[in-house]
Amino acid sequence: MHQLRRTVPRALGYTGSYSNVRDHLAEHRPDKAPLIPPPPTVREVTGWLTRHPDSLTEDERPQLKAVLERCPELAAASGHVRAFAIMLTQLSGHDLPHWINDAHVAGLPGISSFAKGLELDLDAVTAGLTCRWNSGPVEGRVNHIKMIKRQMFGRAGLPLLRKRVLLTAQRA
Known part of the structure; x- marks a missing residue:
């Protein structure tokens, strides 16, 4: 197809190059309108x-x-x-x-x-919404213990879970 486009102007009598035609048309082509930004998600x-x-x-x-x-x-x-x-x-x-x-x-x-x-x-x-104290740290610790338990599911018993919980508590 690309070869066909280059030979058609010559068959019609044009002696210039394909790039001359392309450059000439590019000068007269209207500018592309800027794309509008997409709406926010x-x-x-x-x-x-x-x-x-x-x-x-x-x-x-x-x-x-x-x-x-x-x-x-x-x-x-x-x-x-x-x-x-x-x-x-x-x-x-x-x-x-x-x-x-x-x-x-x-x-x-x-x-x-x-x-x-x-x-x-x-x-x-x-x-x-009124008291300054909250149970956030306790809840975070409970979620951490649940995560460890899920990681160990079916692999070991309570002694290993206890050891992992105590070891992570020492690092925190």
Whole structure:
């Protein structure tokens, strides 16, 4: 096929080279329009909404702003997520009933169902959002022990598991 294209102009009487024709056409070919950037993925937008606003890069801030301007429901959800994050970081659990009420009034399915779940054990969630101490280190240790147990599944008994747990506890 490539050879055919080079011989056709000569058969029609053109004596120049194929590269001359290609270069001439390239000069008169319209410029390609720049590609528009793809829309952000759900994962990217979720990351923007759940991260602290100060941790967004200079490129991400205008993208998030544009997304929130196009979707009022997402802007409302963003406000609720940010308000909950403030309660979480500042340990202001006494604001939780007000936040839950606002979440139900907003009528956003994901936020409303999350608020309904919080209502099921309101006292424990309020305590978790108010008290300075937590069981995070203990839970992390339990998860670590479970991971070791899964790694050893079917290979050895309790004495080896005990030894591995104690050895890793000494390193931590």
